[in-house]
Amino acid sequence: MKDIAAWALNVAEQQGASYADARLADDRSRALATKNGKIGGASDSESQGIGVRVIANGAWGFAASDDLSRQAVEATAARAVDIAKASARVKQHDVQLAPEKAVTAEWTTPFQIDPFTTSVEQNLDLLLKIDSELRSVAGVTLAETNMNFRREESWFVSSEGANIHQAKYTTGAGYAAHAFAGSEIQKRSYPNSYGGQWQNKGYELIHELKLVENARRVGEEAVALLKAERCPEGVFDIILDGSQLGLQIHESVGHPIELDRVLGMEANFAGTSFLTLDKLRTLRYGSELVNIVADARQEHGPGLGTFAFDEEGVPAQCTPIITNGLFTGYLSSRETAHAIGANRSGGTLRAEGWNRLPIIRMTNVSILPGEKPLTREQLIASTDHGIYMETNRSWSIDDKRYNFQFGCELGWEIKGGKRVRMLKNPSYSGITTEFWNSMDAICSRDEWVLWGVPHCGKGQPQQVMGTGHGAAPARFRNIKVGSAYSGN
Amino acid sequence: MLDKNHAADIFQRIRKHSTADEVEALFFGTNSALTRFANNTIHQNVAEENYAVSVRTVFGGRTARATTNKLDNESLKRVVQASENLAKVQQPDPDLLPLPEADKSVRPTRPSRYFEQTAAINPQQRAEVVGKIVSAARKRGLTTAGIFSTSESVEGIFNSRGVAEWHAQTSSEVSITMLAADSSGWQKANSPNVANLDPATLAEVAAEKAQQSAAPREIPAGKYTVILEPAAVLDIVGFMFYDFGGMAILDQRSFLNERVGKKLFGDNIDIWDDVGHPLQSGAPFDGEGVGRQRVQLVDKGVVKRLVYARGTAEKMKHSEYKDKVGPIEPTGHGFPLPNEMGEAPMNIVFGNTREPRTIEQMMASTERGVLVTRLWYIREVDPYEKILTGMTRDGTFYVEDGKICGGVRNFRFNESLLHMLSNVEEMGLPVRASGEESFDMVAPAMKVREFNFTEVTKF
Numbered sequence: 033m034k035d036i037a038a039w040a041l042n043v044a045e046q047q048g049a050s051y052a053d054a055r056l057a058d059d060r061s062r063a064l065a066t067k068n069g070k071i072g073g074a075s076d077s078e079s080q081g082i083g084v085r086v087i088a089n090g091a092w093g094f095a096a097s098d099d100l101s102r103q104a105v106e107a108t109a110a111r112a113v114d115i116a117k118a119s120a121r122v123k124q125h126d127v128q129l130a131p132e133k134a135v136t137a138e139w140t141t142p143f144q145i146d147p148f149t150t151s152v153e154q155n156l157d158l159l160l161k162i163d164s165e166l167r168s169v170a171g172v173t174l175a176e177t178n179m180n181f182r183r184e185e186s187w188f189v190s191s192e193g194a195n196i197h198q199a200k201y202t203t204g205a206g207y208a209a210h211a212f213a214g215s216e217i218q219k220r221s222y223p224n225s226y227g228g229q230w231q232n233k234g235y236e237l238i239h240e241l242k243l244v245e246n247a248r249r250v251g252e253e254a255v256a257l258l259k260a261e262r263c264p265e266g267v268f269d270i271i272l273d274g275s276q277l278g279l280q281i282h283e284s285v286g287h288p289i290e291l292d293r294v295l296g297m298e299a300n301f302a303g304t305s306f307l308t309l310d311k312l313r314t315l316r317y318g319s320e321l322v323n324i325v326a327d328a329r330q331e332h333g334p335g336l337g338t339f340a341f342d343e344e345g346v347p348a349q350c351t352p353i354i355t356n357g358l359f360t361g362y363l364s365s366r367e368t369a370h371a372i373g374a375n376r377s378g379g380t381l382r383a384e385g386w387n388r389l390p391i392i393r394m395t396n397v398s399i400l401p402g403e404k405p406l407t408r409e410q411l412i413a414s415t416d417h418g419i420y421m422e423t424n425r426s427w428s429i430d431d432k433r434y435n436f437q438f439g440c441e442l443g444w445e446i447k448g449g450k451r452v453r454m455l456k457n458p459s460y461s462g463i464t465t466e467f468w469n470s471m472d473a474i475c476s477r478d479e480w481v482l483w484g485v486p487h488c489g490k491g492q493p494q495q496v497m498g499t500g501h502g503a504a505p506a507r508f509r510n511i512k513v514g515s516a517y518s519g520n
Numbered sequence: 521m522l523d524k525n526h527a528a529d530i531f532q533r534i535r536k537h538s539t540a541d542e543v544e545a546l547f548f549g550t551n552s553a554l555t556r557f558a559n560n561t562i563h564q565n566v567a568e569e570n571y572a573v574s575v576r577t578v579f580g581g582r583t584a585r586a587t588t589n590k591l592d593n594e595s596l597k598r599v600v601q602a603s604e605n606l607a608k609v610q611q612p613d614p615d616l617l618p619l620p621e622a623d624k625s626v627r628p629t630r631p632s633r634y635f636e637q638t639a640a641i642n643p644q645q646r647a648e649v650v651g652k653i654v655s656a657a658r659k660r661g662l663t664t665a666g667i668f669s670t671s672e673s674v675e676g677i678f679n680s681r682g683v684a685e686w687h688a689q690t691s692s693e694v695s696i697t698m699l700a701a702d703s704s705g706w707q708k709a710n711s712p713n714v715a716n717l718d719p720a721t722l723a724e725v726a727a728e729k730a731q732q733s734a735a736p737r738e739i740p741a742g743k744y745t746v747i748l749e750p751a752a753v754l755d756i757v758g759f760m761f762y763d764f765g766g767m768a769i770l771d772q773r774s775f776l777n778e779r780v781g782k783k784l785f786g787d788n789i790d791i792w793d794d795v796g797h798p799l800q801s802g803a804p805f806d807g808e809g810v811g812r813q814r815v816q817l818v819d820k821g822v823v824k825r826l827v828y829a830r831g832t833a834e835k836m837k838h839s840e841y842k843d844k845v846g847p848i849e850p851t852g853h854g855f856p857l858p859n860e861m862g863e864a865p866m867n868i869v870f871g872n873t874r875e876p877r878t879i880e881q882m883m884a885s886t887e888r889g890v891l892v893t894r895l896w897y898i899r900e901v902d903p904y905e906k907i908l909t910g911m912t913r914d915g916t917f918y919v920e921d922g923k924i925c926g927g928v929r930n931f932r933f934n935e936s937l938l939h940m941l942s943n944v945e946e947m948g949l950p951v952r953a954s955g956e957e958s959f960d961m962v963a964p965a966m967k968v969r970e971f972n973f974t975e976v977t978k979f
Contacts, residue, residue, distance in 0.1 A: 065860055067771070067860050068771070070613050070615075071584075071610050071611075071613065071858060072858065072859070072860035073858050073859055073860055074583075074584035074585070074606045074607070074610065074858060075584060075585040075586065075587065075606070075858075076584075076585075076586040076587070076599075076602040076603070076606060077586065077587040077588075078587070078588045078589070078590070078599075079570075079572070079587075079588070079589045080589065080590060081570060081589065091562065091565075092562075092563065092564060092565060093565050093643075094564070094565065094566040094567070095566070095567045095568070096566070096567070096568045096569070096570070097568075097569050097570070098569065098570040098571065098572075098589045098590075099569070108569075111567055112567075114643060115553075115565045115566070115567060115643045116565065117643075118555075118562075118565065118642075118643035118644045118646065118647040119555075119562040119563075119565040119643075119647065121562075121644070121647045121648075121651060122557065122560075122561060122562045122647055122650050122651045122654055123561045123562065124559065124560060124561045125561075151609075152605065152606055152609050153609035156609065156610065173771075173772040174771045174772055174773055176860065210771075210772070210773055212772040212773070212777055212904075215904055215905075216902075216904050216905075217772070217773060217777075217903045217904045219903075295559070296558050296559050296663065296665060296699070297558045297559070297563055297564075297665075298558070298665075299558055299663075299665035299697050299699060299704075300556075300558070300665040300666045300667065300695055300696070300697040300706075301667075301695075301956060303896075303913075306978070387568045387570055388566075389564055389566050391564075425901075426899040426900055426901050426909060427899055428897040428898070428899045428909045428910055428911065428932070429897055429911075430896070430897070430911045430913070430930060430932070430977045430979075431896055431897070431911065431913050431914075432977075432978070432979055434977050434978045434979070435911070435930075435932055435975060435976075435977035435978070437909050437932060437934075437975070439901050439909075457901075457902065459901070461932070461974075461975060463977075463978065492554060492556055492564075492667050492669075492695075493552075493554055493566070493669075515934065515974045515975060516901045516902075516907070516909060516934050516974075517901070517902070517907070517934070518934065518972075518974050519743065519934065519972040519974065520902075520905065520907050520934060520935070520936050520939070520972065
């Protein structure tokens with residue numbers, strides 16, 4: 033593979049590139065799904081190719097090909113340089129990369145069981161068993177399950193001498209029960225909505241999730257929601273479960289700290305950010321209890337944003353994003369680091385595959401757990417009147433990441449520290465910094481889970497990326513609840 | 521570019537490697553390029569060439585799929601084995617139909633959607649167009665961001681019962697955001713034929729919107745008459761069409777459960793799915809190679825029909841819902857099998873407006889309202905009442921006494937599509953429109969009363 037990459041680098045430099053890197057990738061995935069007792073999907077996929085990124089005449093070019101013959105690879109590199117030279121016709125200044133020591137390295141996701149060595153028959157049996165449990169509950173009208181594996185093996189080489197070989201494994205699984213009756217459809221998912229829980233792990237994740245054990249409860253909750261009262265509209269204290277808080281972090285912290293958004297590079301599609309450069313180390317983002325990091329290192333956990341090196345050869349790092357409530361850091365790349373006065377990239381450039389240009393992406397953007405021991409049940413017990421919300425159902429935020437609205441699958445009204453009634457269609461909304469400043473409690477390490485968001489979209493052409501978000505249940509005071517149904 | 525003859529040869533090799541009762545090969549690929557600009561600079565500029573084959577094997581009611589982008593013999597052998605290995609371990613599904621046979625009926629001749637001029641666009645030409653957009657921005661003291669992309673792509677399907685379908689087409693797209701100090705404007709267009717794009721006019725309109733919406737003021741949330749430009753219409757209504765598949769009813773996940781045949785929208789709403797429409801795009805066959813039919817989904821506000829893959833139609837005919845869903849027959853809208861979704865109409869065309877109005881005419885008849893250029897981050901709040909939430913973006917204006925009275929801060933909406941499409945007062949002529957939240961369609965601008973804005977953001 034290194035030889036193939038060398039063909040690309042040689043041609044790029046011959047054609048006038050001042051910098052070049054090449055990324056070869058061999059991507060393999062498996063997707064299994066069931067629906068109402070039958071196989072809903074069974075597919076394997078593999079994709080190989082090379083992406084060549086160059087700077088020529090001070091501007092970027094990128095070309096990718098599935099053809100790894102010498103002739104095609106060299107033509108792809110020449111195409112990248114030709115594109116870069118065209119880019120240079122419309123530029124304000126030359127691209128400058130923050131320095132980075134070129135390294136030779138190997139890394140593989142630590143795992144116990146290679147998911148691709150497991151029996152497909154047993155995988156499907158497990159999903160069908162879950163399906164059967166879900167549909168054993170009267171009133172469940174649709175049961176869906178899924179199990180997904182991915183292995184991304186990549187070789188990164190650069191004209192600066194980097195030579196990095198990484199193999200990343202991802203496993204994910206989950207299910208949902210739907211119940212339709214009268215004039216409504218309700219749904220419960222486990223362990224999370226939109227595909228369940230995903231981590232950079234092997235098949236051992238499937239064993240850890242206790243999928244079958246929770247299926248009947250999930251089915252029963254879906255049906256019970258049909259008869260539950262609708263979540264009231266008003267201002268309430270709310271407690272969010274960890275998976276919902278993970279998505280809240282993703283949308284209202286993870287995206288606005290992307291430096292490419294801040295600098296206007298995503299203005300046409302994903303949008304910009306309210307976190308203009310003047311806010312670094314001056315903005316009170318959240319309460320004193322809010323500590324958020326962007327941590328791609330293995331020691332943070334097996335998140336979908338865990339790796340050894342990003343896709344321009346920068347080692348994984350931990351960047352403090354919010355420190356005791358103060359905004360302290362962005363996600364950056366070698367091209368953008370200078371904008372915040374940094375002499376080095378934060379190591380967050382990632383690509384969906386060999387055929388996509390790496391762009392700034394979240395790694396594992398996680399809120400740190402509370403230091404004092406606090407369980408979810410203790411947090412509920414310490415709440416006089418509020419609403420507990422669990423598992424995301426809808427999410428939306430404006431293109432500068434101020435105003436958000438989230439809906440959850442299930443709510444519970446809390447009175448006097450106790451859950452007193454189930455609520456359907458809970459939702460809440462607010463303004464990002466006001467929301468984070470209202471956080472007055474977060475559970476401790478035992479409740480903290482590193483959740484995976486497997487389908488984050490960004491870029492043109494759009495790229496889908498997995499991100500990690502460690503979170504524990506937390507409480508927020510005086511939040512607007514229920515406007516999603518207001519007026520309808 | 522991969523062509524039909526080469527694909528046919530690959531399929532013959534796949535058949536030789538397969539031990540399955542039946543085999544199908546789906547081909548897809550692209551040679552594409554996209555020039556991206558921001559801050560008046562081309563900052564990303566990419567190209568890709570990639571072709572893949574996806575093999576589905578069938579063993580007596582058991583089926584699975586495997587995909588590779590390596591087309592050499594060893595890779596083809598491996599992908600066939602992968603598909604067979606996944607299929608063989610399953611329990612047979614008595615509902616799985618045999619593969620379809622070749623459709624021998626005469627299909628209407630349609631103009632090609634492949635344009636040499638589009639395929640031949642090079643990086644220098646894209647840079648030249650972007651340079652003109654940047655010049656338009658600079659002339660007005662604005663900053664611009666956007667894309668100009670061109671591609672040629674193929675899609676084909678062969679099976680062991682004789683299906684051999686192939687579609688090649690080109691695409692081109694321009695999207696432009698113009699940014700001022702506290703406002704922005706946006707325009708987007710696409711077409712198989714690059715000659716149909718007019719980036720200069722799009723840039724001017726986007727710039728005009730950015731400048732007209734400067735210093736946006738906050739007006740309270742509430743129910744307003746809104747004028748939705750076509751891109752805003754398609755982005756919000758696009759969320760309901762996945763419910764127009766028969767499988768969505770069988771799964772009881774559709775907002776059309778118990779509602780087919782009922783009047784859900786206003787008299788002025790007619791909706792078709794029509795891949796052959798001159799402003800539409802895409803292949804004339806579905807994921808099994810069945811020809812896409814023209815289907816009227818909504819007639820004067822009444823939901824008349826659903827679309828069906830072959831297997832879904834067969835299931836529906838024997839289901840408890842068979843008498844409640846209108847005509848049941850395969851319509852050529854299935855996704856590649858196996859899948860959980862079944863089918864959906866993806867070539868939406870709104871019926872011709874009886875008394876079309878321009879945006880200016882819609883504003884002229886508006887005492888107090890909001891003109892919306894674009895909607896953003898739309899998500900479903902309630903699946904049965906079809907309540908959607910989202911934001912306005914890049915050009916939101918207050919209209920008073922028939923005229924634009926400056927920009928306003930962007931709103932969050934929570935609006936039911938049942939409500940919205942029952943409250944359409946005026947419409948424009950349907951045009952090919954492109955947004956970011958839903959697939960492209962032929963949709964009109966709409967003037968809608970009592971559109972439900974629930975919150976206002978900070979800009």
